[in-house]
Amino acid sequence: MAVDDIDRTRVSVRRPALAPAARRPVAALALLGLVALVVPALVFAGDTGPSRLDLRVEKAVVENAPGGSYDVIRGIDWLGEPVGRALLLVAVTLACWLAGRRALAAAAVVSMILVTGLATAIKPFVDRRIHAGFLSYPSGHTAALTAAALIVGILLADVLGLGPIAGTAVMLGVTVAGAAVTSWAQIILDAHYPTDTVGGLGLALVVVPVTALLTDAVLRRTGGRRA
Template sequence: MFSAGNPRAVQARAAVLPALAPTLRFSAAIGALLLVVPALVFAGDTGPGRIDRWVQHLVDGSAAGGWDLAHRVDWLGEPVGRTVMVLAVAALCLVAKRPALAATAMVGIGAISVLTTVLKPIVDRRIHDGFLSYPSGHAAVVTAAAMVVGLLLADLLHAGAVTGTAIVLATVVLGGGLTVWAQIALTAHYPTDALGGFGCALLVIPLTAAAIDHLVRLRTVRPTRNGGTPA
């Protein structure tokens, strides 16, 4: 058994505030559902479903005059924009002295990029003359970056469970919702493709943060022969 040592030292370096651990577990569960269920329902499809047509109609009615904004948001999911976004978010975390959260941003968004690429041919859903579309990598990476920013803000404000959850939710809804809208407005993806990308971020970022925090604890709290911790 490890001794308690100095838990505040460990928590200060963690990617996720302990108070937000239940929130991220719930996020991962919701994310898994949003990613897996549409993948099973729309696997092999080459056209929109009923929900897609309904949502597309709603977005088309709200997108007038928003093309410039949609294209700017879409750029964040492109290779260059994605790289700039990840480095910027990681830099913010490092400036705030949250290296574990910086690692979460880089490793998590990198993992999301790989996962969305791998899933596309497996799900084999197509749009626009055969382009693989599920899940939306653009929606996934921007939502992931927004979640990391929310976790950083919650940490800097020393938020409790309720306030911290509200902060993370607000950033995810704002950043993720905006990029989901952009993908639908530009008809780059079916709405359910964007939803799957959104879910991918909700799943992968909490798992990545949990893994990194586990490594942080292993490196910070080391057992000695008598069961204590080193000075």
Template sequence: MTGRPAPAVLPPSLRGWLGLVAAFAASVVAGLGIRYAGEGEPGRVDARIGAAVDGVGPPWRSVALAMDSLGEPVGAVPLVVAAVAGCLLLRRPRAAVFVVAGVGTAVGTATLLKHLVGRTIHGGNLSYPSGHTAFLTALALTVAMLAARRRGRGGLGLGGTAAALLVLAVALVAGAAMGWAQVALGAHYPTDVLGGWCTALAVIPATAWLVDRIADRLVDRMADAGRRGRR
């Protein structure tokens, strides 16, 4: 047996689109990180956007708090567990690994960048990039990629362009929603949430490619072992 036990999480139809997006997003993350390294004050754009969004009152503050909770362990863990459980129920173990690896890599990268960039808010809290925004965007990206790429068992079977547009639209909605909540609550500058959004866009396609590479190699080794065992 030489076929794959599960379809690729980053199919050829999405590689070109998401590869370009990932490269551009990485440049944005790097550019903003260099621009705001070591700073503790909002930039000009941050001040203008923050003045319009920061300090929302009820009922929108409750909505912002609810969104914020999705980026905390109490909200994030159930979301990831639900996504993984859905993949396993559909008999897609590779997709389940991708969800965990993708989200974990995005959050880990955002955390590392916070310490490298050293931008702060409210006196000493590391702020760039937004980990909450990176998390929700990453989770939305992984789920959208898995849903858009194939027919049957939870797939929509979309073509390359349509699939890419759907994936990016879902990522935009998730990132905008969490980003708005972070700015409205005063937890992050607007450029922090842009950096968090772009961090997920840069990391998730690379993680998907890596998961496919490792899984395919394991499948090939198992197939070789099986052929040798039948000799």
């Protein structure tokens, strides 16, 4: 390996998961996510049916769904299934790695695995149910795809060298788009109540920033020797 290649590798390893300009906005997203996760969990714990808000949102979404969109909806839903999540994880991690953001790639792997595990672990504690007693809060599909979208948003803001305002706008835009599309699919399929998807969004907003911040803390302690 040439000296220049070694230097580039060292730089990519030492590059933090979060650019300095993204740290405060991402920390703020984590606080927002905590509220979005905890408040509905407390309000709807033990419920076995939709709230009035859920019914209104469901009606609006179903009535305004474009014709011929079923295949698209099923495709989005598939991305939240185990195989789809695995492929999504590989795609997002590879994008970070190829862009030279290896710490972010490591954070992507850990956070997307954590999101899946935590969504499953939280459900019995909230004990909200849909259909024939299936645990529904938070939506794991929404959490997984929102986590992937947020990581992509962080990557784009870093690669484009955006400042705090523009970077936050990009991160929010990509994340909200990912969450909205996934929530829409889950509502149309009647797989989750709309407020379940809010919990999934909140979970992703907590896990991804915290994982990225912890990854950077480890990098600082180890002097960047490992991504």
